[in-house]
Structure formats: C-alpha cells, structure tokens
Amino acid sequence: MGKITKITVKVPQEVTLPDGIYSGTWGGYVIDIKFNGKNYELTTEEGVRGIDIKVVVTIKDGVATYSELKN
Numbered sequence: 001m002g003k004i005t006k007i008t009v010k011v012p013q014e015v016t017l018p019d020g021i022y023s024g025t026w027g028g029y030v031i032d033i034k035f036n037g038k039n040y041e042l043t044t045e046e047g048v049r050g051i052d053i054k055v056v057v058t059i060k061d062g063v064a065t066y067s068e069l070k071n
Contacts, residue, residue, distance in 0.1 A: 015040070019059050024066075027051035031066060042066075 017035060024033035024042070027050060031042040042057060042064065054069040 012041075016062065017059055017064075019061065022057040022059070024055050024057050025051070026053040026055045026066070026068070031055055031057060033057060 017040065022033045022035060024031045026032075026044070026048055029044050029047040031044060033040050033042065044066065055066045056069060057064060057066045059065075
C-alpha cells in the first residue's frame, strides 16, 4: 500500500481572462481551457452529455461565449 504524504483542500477562485479566442474541451457543465500554463474551468448554463467535446471560447468586453466545433 502507498503512503499519502499530504492532503490539501482545493479552493475555487473566480478569475477573469483577457479578451481573446481560446480552444477548449467541454463535458457536462464545464469547459476546460489552458492559458499561460494554467488550467481554467468555465461553467456553462447548459450541460452536454459526453466528454472532450471540442469548443471555441470567445471573450469580448468581458463576456464569454462558446461554440461547439464540428468534427
């Protein structure tokens, strides 16, 4: 059996991202994107069944929207 060396709590912190276009993957109610070496989770109003659905996130004037990419 392996030994656990540390247990920490993950505290979500609300942040903003600069205006731009980001690629991400969607699953459930969460879109995951990477920006400047960090991972971000964006919560959507509507959920989707499935995982790793490719989307494009657009942020303009602080408003974030997304659209699904066709395979």
